[in-house]
Amino acid sequence: MSTSKLETGSLTLLFRQLVRTAMAAQQVESSEITEFYLVQLLEGFARPGRGELLGRPLALDYLEAFHLPASQRYEKLKRVADTALFVTGIFVDSLERSLVGPDYYASLGANAYARLSAQPPRASLAELFGELAGRFPEFVRVLAEISAQDIFRRHEDTIRLYKRWVHTRGRREADLLVRRGIIPFAPPSNQRH
Numbered sequence: 001m002s003t004s005k006l007e008t009g010s011l012t013l014l015f016r017q018l019v020r021t022a023m024a025a026q027q028v029e030s031s032e033i034t035e036f037y038l039v040q041l042l043e044g045f046a047r048p049g050r051g052e053l054l055g056r057p058l059a060l061d062y063l064e065a066f067h068l069p070a071s072q073r074y075e076k077l078k079r080v081a082d083t084a085l086f087v088t089g090i091f092v093d094s095l096e097r098s099l100v101g102p103d104y105y106a107s108l109g110a111n112a113y114a115r116l117s118a119q120p121p122r123a124s125l126a127e128l129f130g131e132l133a134g135r136f137p138e139f140v141r142v143l144a145e146i147s148a149q150d151i152f153r154r155h156e157d158t159i160r161l162y163k164r165w166v167h168t169r170g171r172r173e174a175d176l177l178v179r180r181g182i183i184p185f186a187p188p189s190n191q192r193h
Contacts, residue, residue, distance in 0.1 A: 015042040022145035028138045033124075034131050038139065042146070045086050058084060058108055065115075074121055077112045081129075084109025085136065089143020102140075110136035148176050 016039045023029065030038075058080045065076035088105040110133050117129035132139060165173035165184050174184045 011043055011046060012039060015039045015046075018042070018146045018149065019142065022142045025145050026138070026141045028135075028142050030135070030139075031127070031131060033128050034139075037128060037132070038142065041082055041086060042143075044082070045090075058105070062108060062112055065112075070119070071121070074116065074119070077116050081109050081112035081116060081132070084112065085132070085139060086143065089140045090147040092140070092144055092147070106136055106140060110134075148179070 016035075019035055019038050019042070023035070061076050062080045065073045065080070068076060084105045088102050088109065092102050113129045113133035113136065117126050117133055161173055161176055162182065162184070164170070165177060177184045
């Protein structure tokens with residue numbers, strides 16, 4: 001196997017382990033089908049050639065979906081929901097610096113999954129999409145946990161995380177810094193009281 005290209009089976013195993021570990025760390029339990037869906041979601045976004053992730057505003061695709069035949073509506077809503085979940089979980093830091101933040105994508109994704117649960121092509125998917133819609137923030141936390149792993153991390157991300165911790169003193173940021181081998185320590189203030 002080439003180091004530049006993972007076999008599909010290896011990628012599935014990697015993402016399954018990442019999802020299970022992240023679910024345990026975030027204390028999130030789900031149905032087996034939802035866990036498998038998250039693995040497939042990550043695997044799908046890891047494939048090259050998907051095009052630009054947010055090339056077109058997701059809200060436009062969401063609204064356009066309601067003017068399409070049922071099969072096309074399903075595909076468009078699924079793309080909106082999956083993209084919103086992936087982006088909100090994996091790229092939350094980038095969203096915090098954009099015009100529309102993570103709450104916008106979370107709301108859009110949860111609504112799209114809710115619509116899918118009401119009109120799935122197969123009855124077995126109604127429960128899956130209902131779980132994703134109703135527990136969207138939990139699954140965002142699972143993906144955010146995965147995004148904090150070494151395979152997604154860049155040096156600039158750690159610096160940005162430390163700067164955010166200096167300003168917010170947030171527990172999540174402190175925990176992530178400790179996992180990266182950095183003890184959060186605020187520099188002494190130069191101001192005198």
